[in-house]
Amino acid sequence: MSEAGPEALTVAIAEDNTLLRGGLQVLLERNGFVVVAAVGAPDDLVDAVHATAPDLVVTDVRMPPEFQSEGLTAAVRLREEDPTLPVVVLSQYVEQSYVAELLDSSGGAGIGYLLKDRVSDVKDFAATLRRVHAGGTAVDPAVINQLIARRRDPLERLTSREREVLAVMAEGHSNAAIARLLFVSEAAVVKHIGNIMMKLDLPPNDDQNRRVAAVLAYLRGQSA
Structure with missing residues (x-):
């Protein structure tokens, strides 16, 4: 029913x-x-x-x-x-x-x-x-893990913690949820996301969902 x-x-x-x-x-x-x-x-x-x-x-x-x-x-x-x-x-x-x-x-x-x-x-x-x-x-996290394992640029610029944050972010979680899942403070998550955006060359842009863009930045080109 x-x-x-x-x-x-x-x-x-x-x-x-x-x-x-x-x-x-x-x-x-x-x-x-x-x-x-x-x-x-x-x-x-x-x-x-x-x-x-x-x-x-x-x-x-x-x-x-x-x-x-x-x-x-x-x-x-x-x-x-x-x-x-x-x-x-x-x-x-x-x-x-x-x-x-x-x-x-x-x-x-x-x-x-x-x-x-x-x-x-x-x-x-x-x-x-x-x-x-x-x-x-x-x-799916399994997809993210494989992409991270195979992709070297631009992910090679990220620290291991930044990669973890990006992987969880790709699942659609909020900053608060990422903090809970990775056992870090929400302030630390905000800092990591800022670093990710900078390292993936995603400057502030009110017209674009930067979180989606961050995911797409390494999903596009994964087959290269």
Whole structure:
């Protein structure tokens, strides 16, 4: 039974595995969301979004017919049509080129890329969906760790603590949450973020979400 209230977010789901799709629908409805569409193909997702105008889209990366990046392609298409549409992509593996493509779409705001294993933490998953809906960016920690391991420029300019702060920031957390997670003061977090912005050549700009830009600064070019 759904526990959704009058202000519940509406969600369109795309997952080709019937069992997983049904499980995801039940999980979301039990945590206050309203699932307005649950489909198994990328074209059906596009049609469902056009028909239902959901608040949020959750889609698998690999879908029929080729099981390559059809779900991602549909998500990017929907973002091109409506840059304000929040999208969370789920993947079985860390596929870095997909991360960059998704986050590059419409500036990266209101975007999430999560590994399916993360869905097992139901409260965290629900909170992440709400952060993305609010315009945040959420990238799975495993993805961040791999990017940090492979990327040497400009991340080589950052200290180990600054990299930790950037990784947690990429998950969409506030300064206060970063401080709690890393067991440091909020003042220290502010200082670290300032250093990150400086080292990644991101000067103050009221017209740009600098936190998103900091994430994109090293996600773009990761395949170079």
